[in-house]
Amino acid sequence: MTSLVRIAPGALVIGKPLPWDVYDVDGNVLLRQGYIIHSDAQVEQLYERGQFKPIAPRPRKLEQHTDERPCNPFAEYAELLATLETTLSAVASRAPSAKSRLLGSARMLERICKQAPDATLALVHLYSVNPNIYEQTLFYGILSHFIARQFNLEHKRTTSLVVSALTANLALIPVADQLNASNHVLTAEQRAVIRKHPERAVEALRAAGISNTRILQCIMQHHEKADGSGYPAGLTGSDILPEAEILALAERYVAMITKRAYRDRMDVAAARKLLHTLSNGQFRPSIPRALLEILGDYPPGVLVRLANDEIGVVKKRPEGHRGAVVSSIISPRGQRYTGTFERNTYEPEYAIIRFEDTEVMPSMDFSLIWGFRNL
Template sequence: MTNKTDELIKRKITDEDVIAGEALNWDIFSSGGSLLLSKGHVIKSDSQITQLIARGACYYCSPEEVTATKKTSRDPNEPAVSFLIINTLLDHLKNAFAILHEENDPTFINRIMRIALDIQYACDENTDAMVGSIQLNQEAPNFLAHPLHNAILCEAACRRQGKGPLDRLPILVAALTQNIGMLSIQEQVFHQEEALSEEQQTIIDEHPQTGHDLLVSHGVTEKRWLTAVRQHHERIDGSGYPAGISGADLSEDAKLLAITDNYTALIRPRAYRSRILHKDALRQMLQQRGSSIDGDLVTLLINAIGIYSPGSLIVLTSGETGIVTRLTKKLDEPQIRLISDARGHASEIGEETPTGGDTGLTIKNMLCAKENQHLLKGLRTVWPMQHPLARDEM
């Protein structure tokens, strides 16, 4: 490399300079000066970074950039882009709910529509990453995590059906707003161990209609959106509420929302019970299919998120622990990344690898993520993505 001026500093690549899943800030050269990678290229895995370091790869930058890099180098424990996207969407939803009862703010519909479109945009890149990241989110309050989780599951299921983005949009906005009629008590009830008060029970019983009316007051006219919110607690056998309607009188959107809502409620722990594992939630739903919930739509959801959902912690017969990262054509043989050794000690995250078949990696059982937080550190490269939402400032 002979055309660099004395003002530029040659620096060897380190794992602090290059982040898997992010665009390069510089041109990368070999030790002999040949261009290896251009600025803006996205490196997909840590193993590629290791190879660059081993080859003595370098880049050139100004003294000012060296100083800035030292000040802004990323914390190795910072979340992966997919987790940052989830956090951004949660913030957007929180801000939308904050103006729900402000009569003079006309932006509520636009805010909800934007979140739904952003979900679609992120799932265009990696649906499994979005399902897994919201599944692993343990920190967000339930009144935000629950509707976002529902919306992402609806997006995954409707994609599986082959529906186009415009056809998927009404159920996404319905999922995001299905519980706006009980926002005032939702978090309180989620953490409450004692029986519901009479007032709380009334609010819950009426929240589908209350939510519908709130949407109308904000100018929502989309029939599928309104119907799904009003009917999401109805059941095909007539056992639901508020109107006790059944069968063909229920919209397809409402029937799918009933399933995703049920699933999400089961796998998120409450004050009076522990979280139910993914496989056990599916088992409970399979037992209800054809009676209170639609059997075909239960099967659709299972096909969309797998027997071992992205984000699930699994234990192999070898004793090693992995995290499910990607579905395959065989729903019980997902792609995983190993995150612990056979003794249960956290290890550096491994390369994505298949299970089942001739791989020698056989899944034995599942673990609860909340009870194994020590294994979930350093997951920033588990789903390499490059997405503007992760850098969106509220």
Template sequence: MDPVTAQRTLTGLELKVGTRLPWSLYSPQGALLLTEGTLIRSERQIESLISANAYYVHTPSLGTYKTQEHQRSSSPKVSSFVIIHTLLERLEACFSLAHRSGQSGAFVRGIMKLVFDIQAVCEENPDAILGTMQLIVEAPHGLLHPLHAALMCEVAACRMGYDALERAPLVAAALTHDIGMYDIQQALFEQRAPLSASQREIVDNHPLLSYELLQSHGVNEPRWLNPVLQHHERLDGSGYPNGLKADSICREARLLAITDCYSAMIRPRAYREQVLPKDAIKEIFQQRGATIDERLARLFIDVMGVFVPGTLVELSHGELALVTGQGEGLNQPAVALLQNRLGVRLEAPRHLVLEDSQAIRSILRLQDHTDLIALLGRAWPEMSPIPSAV
């Protein structure tokens, strides 16, 4: 631990219900518990963190803890981690309305408000949003996965030349494409055993279940409904639920299928390790023209880069860095140096663009370097906040 920072055990006095963590929290074993920006929801949550002997890394330059009201009045900008946590909370609130009778209007309005906020934050700094999304792992899979897909769809569709109103139904579809199995997603994510017959039936039917649930809430826009129904269809007819082929699958569903696959691959499951982002990109490239749309696969890779924002890397001289975006070419990633060649963590990230990706020696797993997480909130510039209420 360098002299500028200090590891401190949580006492509970630092936290207040309704405010956000100003730093990430870890278990005594070094496992990440909660990332910076997480909303503190209850006293019970605080008590649970104290009982777990959670600790944080205090960095004086980050300042003292501020309430949300104080942040709004004196420091309008927030880290990208706060942005992502706010979007996750908003999505959770929307999903809570999906199965309540008489809440159709509130559900659809909530989703569309979330769509427009997603468009705003992606316009401000798409690399920060996509990179931070990859770094947050502790939220429920049923929220992380659709939000990640929606963010990637928004950035890719914008690159394709769709205007904001044209992109909106696709982003809404990405947010809700798995809503038909939302209630069991976390259990499936944590399950090591094979699917039961009832679970398999839900998984096989979830595109149709999601489609019908949206219709029951009054959604009748084909550009929202069709991508939801078709996101597991494949060009060669091997997909489901209807075994559609080629041009029978709408373009938006083909793009959603790519983002769905990528997001699923890079998140570890109980029964497998995560696929590294570069390997997930490689798998999408290899499947282009066979099961997924070749042109859209190339576009997706162009948007994400060979080295995706949010990827932890070791450079050729031993420094550790986080990929923060792209330079002028796919093989010229922008990075934030986090640790020097001597293994000493920097006081603050140092930004540079690599002349060639060959300067990257290897890709690392962030969970093996949790001591660096304290710097990640400053890997990208702070952003304009969004409201937390639906």
């Protein structure tokens, strides 16, 4: 059965019919497809409680993934996840469309990264509290794309890296939720599945007709380490593709900021400290540095508390003499603002004093912070 996916803020529009049935966490139908949402209160309730079963998207021409039309990453989040699930299913079933679907999915993701970089990077932080395997995979693709651009990799290599990020964990999909939910030491069988997953992903891609050498090598090597302690081949140093290290770091960062049954999630400050240590033998030093530069001290999408005791969402990283731009969403008294108020954290009154950790992100349409109006 297709897994349920939470509704992404920005995916619903007042006055328009629901594109799918909406379920609660127990799989009970809340609202049927076609129901028209009438109020902000209904939207808020659906963001808070609603989930849906992704519908296989209709095939689209690749040109539609390469256009420059304006995009709203929050409104497209549900489609990105549905497309990714359908694409990986096509690869696993050796469907004739697998190769074109993969390329289309990669280009779709690259388009939103280029069109709306801050908002797309925000997806990684806003939805990292308890993501499912498809969300995690999407985050790997987003971060890999941004790191590749930081190194000015040519377009073909960047696209190949994004394809690798979207497919490297194909063999873990059936067991990912079980692994994340386990607070026990892994069994020998679970460890074997994990260690074999790069090879199994490569086998699945080859069987589906995908033979790009760089993609297959990247996937095969993305758990190798420069000091030789990785798997499956124990490669060292320059024998490991730079793209494989980029993907490995993207996965590592997502793991840091994601909750697991056996540990809490890190805040970004702690994750940044750990990134600083990863150039000591495990990665080429330039790769962790590149991710640190992309994130900045306060990446888009993190929650922060300001000196005036408001809680806000980081909208933009610092530029020049400006501090990070924050949209305040919760008042000093702990009440949700009806709108958002933009604060420049360079001003002492609005200086960031700490990250605000939360187990549940506030229920709101985050797309409004970035000025999207359901484009």
